[in-house]
Amino acid sequence: MSRFLASISVTLKPTVNDPEGLTITSALHNLGFSGVAGVRSGKLFEVTIEATSSEEAQSLAEEMCTRLLANPVMERYSCRIAPEEQT
Amino acid sequence: MSRFLASISVTLKPTVNDPEGLTITSALHNLGFSGVAGVRSGKLFEVTIEATSSEEAQSLAEEMCTRLLANPVMERYSCRIAPEEQT
Numbered sequence: 099m100s101r102f103l104a105s106i107s108v109t110l111k112p113t114v115n116d117p118e119g120l121t122i123t124s125a126l127h128n129l130g131f132s133g134v135a136g137v138r139s140g141k142l143f144e145v146t147i148e149a150t151s152s153e154e155a156q157s158l159a160e161e162m163c164t165r166l167l168a169n170p171v172m173e174r175y176s177c178r179i180a181p182e183e184q185t
Numbered sequence: 186m187s188r189f190l191a192s193i194s195v196t197l198k199p200t201v202n203d204p205e206g207l208t209i210t211s212a213l214h215n216l217g218f219s220g221v222a223g224v225r226s227g228k229l230f231e232v233t234i235e236a237t238s239s240e241e242a243q244s245l246a247e248e249m250c251t252r253l254l255a256n257p258v259m260e261r262y263s264c265r266i267a268p269e270e271q272t
Contacts, residue, residue: 099220101222105194107192107194107229108229109229109231119230122230122253122254125253126232126249126253129249129252129253131245131248131249133186133234133235133236133245134232134233134234134235134249135188135233135234135235136232136233137230137231137232137233138230138231139228139229139230139231140228140229140230140231141226141227141228141229142194142195142196142226142227142228142229143206143209143224143225143226143227144196144224144225144226144227145213145221145223145224146221146222146223146224147220147221147222148220148221148222149220158218158220161218162213162216162218162221165216166209166212166213166216167209
């Protein structure tokens, strides 16, 4: 068994209104960042998984997304798997 | 001016307690994901930036982190810049 770090990002679908992102966009404009065209906010989960292969870790991570971490009606997710580095 | 997509992830420093991550770890164990060794939660911001080069976009993104998006006492951040794809 090896340890893998799954970086799971969960973001709202593009068609879903994102008030947090709009607020951050406005705040960045007020701070002088006039080049900001838009902000979408999301969640990030770094999951340490014990698995025999990165393929198994990937499939476990995707199952976690569908069963707990993401709301498939409003959100989409992506998972990146990497061997765990020492932190 | 080109458009770049900055994927900014903001996570708690490893030494900072993360109750949300602990709760998710426990929930995943209850769902049968026994291979989960730990979860750290964080935030993700996808910022669309108009800039002349990816280097300028990178430096703008890092300035946004230090001035608004991250709390440097408790959090660390990383920025990845990519040319904007059509969505």
